[in-house]
Amino acid sequence: MSTLTIRLPDEQHERLKALASSRGTSLNKLFEEFSTKALAEFEAETRFRLRAARGDRKRGIEILDELDRMHSEKA
Template structure:
């Protein structure tokens, strides 16, 4: 496992701490979740562009729908 140092403005750091506290997780876990989400979105966009480039817009949109559906339950559960 790697260690990463990130420099953030103090106000952003405080907001991330508050978000982690609200979710009852550590800042480390929060950053892991946010980075996982960002990578999943990037991968889906990459797959979408590759599929569309092959001429299948419908299949590309299906990839984006799958990503949207996989993220939606997590967001809804945590906002309660």
């Protein structure tokens, strides 16, 4: 396991500590959750871009538009 040091404004640090506390977790676990989510999103986008490069660009845009509509209807 690695150690990572980051610099944050004091106010942001306090807000993140409060968020972690409200979730009943540590600040370390909160950042672990954030990084896991960010990596999953990055990997999904990478896979999508690779598939899109091999596919039909117009159909890909249609699918994204459809997803946008579905997402906006849920909100």
